[in-house]
Amino acid sequence: MTAQVSTLEITTMAQCSVRCTICPQNALAAAYKGRHRLTIDGFHQALLNTPKHVRIHFSGFVEPWLNSECTTMLSLALEKGFRVGVWTTCVGMKDWARVANLLLCFKAHVETVCVHLADGVYMATSQAASDTRGSFIHALQAGGITPELYSMRDTSTHVDRAGLVQIGKAPVRHTGPIKCSYSDDYSHNVILPNGDVHLCCMDYGLKHKLGNLFEQTWPELRTHVIDDIAIRNHTQTDTICRKCHGAVPA
Numbered sequence: 508m509t510a511q512v513s514t515l516e517i518t519t520m521a522q523c524s525v526r527c528t529i530c531p532q533n534a535l536a537a538a539y540k541g542r543h544r545l546t547i548d549g550f551h552q553a554l555l556n557t558p559k560h561v562r563i564h565f566s567g568f569v570e571p572w573l574n575s576e577c578t579t580m581l582s583l584a585l586e587k588g589f590r591v592g593v594w595t596t597c598v599g600m601k602d603w604a605r606v607a608n609l610l611l612c613f614k615a616h617v618e619t620v621c622v623h624l625a626d627g628v629y630m631a632t633s634q635a636a637s638d639t640r641g642s643f644i645h646a647l648q649a650g651g652i653t654p655e656l657y658s659m660r661d662t663s664t665h666v667d668r669a670g671l672v673q674i675g676k677a678p679v680r681h682t683g684p685i686k687c688s689y690s691d692d693y694s695h696n697v698i699l700p701n702g703d704v705h706l707c708c709m710d711y712g713l714k715h716k717l718g719n720l721f722e723q724t725w726p727e728l729r730t731h732v733i734d735d736i737a738i739r740n741h742t743q744t745d746t747i748c749r750k751c752h753g754a755v756p757a
Contacts, residue, residue, distance in 0.1 A: 513694040514592075515725075516708055518567030519545045519574035520546035521700055526600050527623070531671035531711045533748060535568050538713035541701025550580045551719045553698055559588055561617055561725060566594035567697050568711060573599040578606050585613040592618040594657075596625075597640040607646035620647060620654040669709040681749050684741040684757035693732045704728055706736060706747070714747050 521543045523532055554563075563584045572578070572595055584591050593610065600606060610617050613617040622644055625637070647654050667674045687693055687707070698704050702721030705713055715736060718728045739746050741757060748754045 513692075513725075514564050514690075515544070515561050515566040515720075516564045516695070516697040516705075517550070517571060517580065517670050518569055518697055518699050519565075519571045519577050519580070520569045521717065522550075523569035523573060525573075527572045527595050527596070529666075529668070529672060530568075531673065532569075534671050534711040535654075538711075539699065541699060541703065543700065544574050545576075545580075545698075545700040547576055547579060547583070549700065549702060549721060551583065552582065554587055554589070556720050556724045557589075559723055560588070562592060563589045564592040564594065564618075566708070567709070568590050568699070569722065570596050572597065572600050572606075575599075575601075577665070578602050578609070579713045582609055583607065583610060583649050585616055588616070590616050590618050592620070594621045594623065595638070596623045598636050600639055603639050604646065607643055607650070609730070610647065610652060611650035614650075614652060617652065620652060621657050621714070623657045637702075638722040648732070666677075666709070666752050668711055669747040671711055672708075674749050676752070679750060679752055679754070681751075681754050682744075685748055685754045686740060686757040687748065687751075688753050688755045693736050694729065696728070696732075709753070710747055712747070 521539055521541065523530065525646055565577065565581060579589065597603060610620060621642055644654055665677065667678065670678055689695060693706065695707055696704050696717060697710065698707055698720055702719040704717045704720050706715035706717065718729050720728065736746060740748050
């Protein structure tokens with residue numbers, strides 16, 4: 508994936524019960540006031556307002572498969588011709604065989620699959636969850652997809668979600684003109700179950716709402732980003748980017 512690929516991360520639920528150590532769910536719970544789960548109708552409306560060049564990533568602020576309709580959403584995105592990515596702990600993925608089969612059948616449209624391994628602290632570590640992860644990984648490998656395995660224990664790869672969690676690295680506070688090292692045009696955004704779209708996967712505190720994809724189109728949201736966040740990162744000091752390890756001098 509290049510830095511300039513437009514991406515919409517799908518948050519299928521309002522809260523996550525997996526409790527990964529790198530995930531500031533308390534900040535999300537305090538800030539979010541919308542519907543608890545993303546519906547198929549809502550997801551379909553979001554896709555209608557999103558052009559095909561935008562990648563659909565099943566990740567967001569929670570484990571996607573805690574929503575029992577996540578696999579149906581994945582199927583809908585693939586059938587409509589979107590390229591997709593999957594980031595999952597496999598917790599809640601009771602239909603892992605169907606998920607694997609979908610990804611293999613639409614292999615040309617699958618950007619990446621990343622499986623998060625248990626952190627050994629809070630993240631669900633039941634035998635059932637472990638078995639699901641193993642079966643899912645094996646099925647993908649047998650079909651020609653090699654998933655990326657992300658170790659929650661390897662703190663060198665962790666980020667502090669713009670200062671919301673402690674990871675053993677010194678916090679940052681950028682000054683002067685800055686930009687995002689992951690996406691120069693701030694086009695890696697996150698949708699919530701109520702349709703609200705926020706700046707990025709660091710914005711668990713929901714400080715930067717861009718609009719609502721149930722009511723607006725992706726181009727309308729993009730105009731807001733260009734006119735607001737990018738300018739403020741050059742001239743002001745109140746964006747979450749100031750505390751993000753992913754920010755670099757502009």
